[in-house]
Amino acid sequence: MKIFLSKMDNEKEDKKYEKEKGETPLYLNIGDPIKYDWRTPDFMVEALCDATKNGVNGYSPSEGIDDLRLAAAEKEKRVNNIEIDPSRIIVTSGVSEAIQFLAGALVEQNSEFLVPGPSYPPYIAYMGYFGGLPVTYRTIEDDDGGLTVDTRNVTISNVAPTVNIDGSLKMFEGSPVDLTATSTDPGSDDLKFTWEFELGPTIVHIFYNDGIGPDPLPSPLGIYPFTITDTSGYLYGDDGFYEIKLTVEDDDGDSTTYTDFIEVQNVAPSVEVEAYALVDFTLRIAGEKWHDVRLYIYEDDVRVGSVGVVRYPGSPNDQSVTISNVKCHVTAAINATVYYTPDDDPINGQRNGANPCWIKIGFEDGSYEILKHTFNVRHPETWEWNIGMNHYFVGHKITFKAETTDPGSDDLTCTWNWGDGSSIVSTTYYNDGLGPDPYPSPWGIYPCTENDMKEHTYTTAGNYIATLTVTDDDGGTVVYTLNINLS
Numbered sequence: 001m002k003i004f005l006s007k008m009d010n011e012k013e014d015k016k017y018e019k020e021k022g023e024t025p026l027y028l029n030i031g032d033p034i035k036y037d038w039r040t041p042d043f044m045v046e047a048l049c050d051a052t053k054n055g056v057n058g059y060s061p062s063e064g065i066d067d068l069r070l071a072a073a074e075k076e077k078r079v080n081n082i083e084i085d086p087s088r089i090i091v092t093s094g095v096s097e098a099i100q101f102l103a104g105a106l107v108e109q110n111s112e113f114l115v116p117g118p119s120y121p122p123y124i125a126y127m128g129y130f131g132g133l134p135v136t137y138r139t140i141e142d143d144d145g146g147l148t149v150d151t152r153n154v155t156i157s158n159v160a161p162t163v164n165i166d167g168s169l170k171m172f173e174g175s176p177v178d179l180t181a182t183s184t185d186p187g188s189d190d191l192k193f194t195w196e197f198e199l200g201p202t203i204v205h206i207f208y209n210d211g212i213g214p215d216p217l218p219s220p221l222g223i224y225p226f227t228i229t230d231t232s233g234y235l236y237g238d239d240g241f242y243e244i245k246l247t248v249e250d251d252d253g254d255s256t257t258y259t260d261f262i263e264v265q266n267v268a269p270s271v272e273v274e275a276y277a278l279v280d281f282t283l284r285i286a287g288e289k290w291h292d293v294r295l296y297i298y299e300d301d302v303r304v305g306s307v308g309v310v311r312y313p314g315s316p317n318d319q320s321v322t323i324s325n326v327k328c329h330v331t332a333a334i335n336a337t338v339y340y341t342p343d344d345d346p347i348n349g350q351r352n353g354a355n356p357c358w359i360k361i362g363f364e365d366g367s368y369e370i371l372k373h374t375f376n377v378r379h380p381e382t383w384e385w386n387i388g389m390n391h392y393f394v395g396h397k398i399t400f401k402a403e404t405t406d407p408g409s410d411d412l413t414c415t416w417n418w419g420d421g422s423s424i425v426s427t428t429y430y431n432d433g434l435g436p437d438p439y440p441s442p443w444g445i446y447p448c449t450e451n452d453m454k455e456h457t458y459t460t461a462g463n464y465i466a467t468l469t470v471t472d473d474d475g476g477t478v479v480y481t482l483n484i485n486l487s
Contacts, residue, residue: 064091065091190206268477278399284309284360331484342375400482411429411430419467466484
């Protein structure tokens with residue numbers, strides 16, 4: 001004789017068995033009894049149809065209709081000779097609901113309950129749900145009524161969760177390590193994720209099976225298998241190989257550990273540079289009264305400053321105006337233009353006069369250059385004065401300003417070559433402000449930015465190629481080239 005747990009799950013197999021062996025299988029059925037075992041009696045079908053037609057198919061009392069409870073009490077008296085008050089009878093939708101009610105009323109924490117086996121699985125689960133310890137027993141009865149009961153304590157061994165990590169294990173310094181882990185526990189245990197980043201933090205996340213709080217012991221109900229996805233990450237400030245370890249532990253103490261290495265690659269620094277002379281431009285005019293002049297300063301044809309002055313009666317020394325702290329980038333063409341416009345001057349400005357004009361170029365060190373031009377009303381070719389300024393910066397201080405940024409926590413060395421044969425200048429900036437960066441050093445300040453400012457004086461007019469080389473302590477390098485125009 002072959003035994004099947006459910007006819008519903010084994011239709012094909014049991015038909016094959018019955019045909020081959022000539023025997024009818026025995027079903028310990030957990031399937032649909034109406035579909036597989038017996039049909040609803042006709043009188044019950046007819047009663048249901050009549051009730052529906054007559055509109056008496058609404059909700060019944062929660063404990064069951066009185067006639068049915070009375071009939072149940074009478075049957076117990078007739079069949080089992082047991083006296084039961086109908087008011088103590090509750091009608092349920094099925095045996096499972098009744099057993100759940102009983103378990104809720106009778107089961108105490110950690111109390112043991114005998115459950116016959118084989119058994120419908122929810123019966124065992126109800127005992128555990130209400131805190132009891134289900135103990136299954138086996139009954140064997142012969143066809144003459146002889147009965148033997150065999151009881152066994154069932155030990156359920158814990159199984160450690162599985163874990164898998166997704167995400168790239170190769171990234172660049174200064175960029176976050178983002179990892180995703182999926183863990184599955186075959187039971188209903190809570191899961192604790194412990195992320196350990198070498199030379200970095202330890203991060204712990206706990207996930208409760210019921211989403212509320214710690215799992216009681218025992219807890220055979222709940223969600224199982226229990227699958228959780230967790231994410232974590234860390235940002236390393238220096239290149240290197242770093243161990244990443246994830247341990248997932250269930251609430252029964254078993255754990256699984258995943259270990260791997262993260263490769264963090266170096267990134268070269270970036271740099272922005274400007275070279276300039278800081279200049280004051282003063283415009284002064286003398287000569288015929290009421291005439292005016294206007295000075296414009298251009299950098300590669302883009303106006304960066306302007307000022308005007310009118311010749312009034314009085315000393316020319318009192319009739320000047322200054323544009324202060326004009327940043328003249330020596331990588332561009334710096335030009336000045338002075339316009340003389342006698343045609344729009346007041347009526348008493350004489351048409352036969354002349355106006356001498358001076359431009360004073362003042363430098364940061366206090367030195368200066370003076371340029372002179374004479375405008376003449378009767379000579380229009382003199383009304384526009386154009387001057388190239390770059391060669392006047394020779395012999396005066398040029399400021400070189402660099403802003404360099406490294407995405408990691410590296411030390412940075414800035415090396416200047418002025419392109420005129422003079423000494424090379426080099427400066428190292430330590431990330432911690434104290435001394436050389438150890439390797440590896442994923443901590444510190446990152447990204448780190450350093451401002452390197454130097455001054456240099458060119459003694460001869462001409463064009464020069466100046467270079468700035470910025471190197472981090474891992475060998476990453478960037479070179480910035482400037483074409484210096486002093487001609």
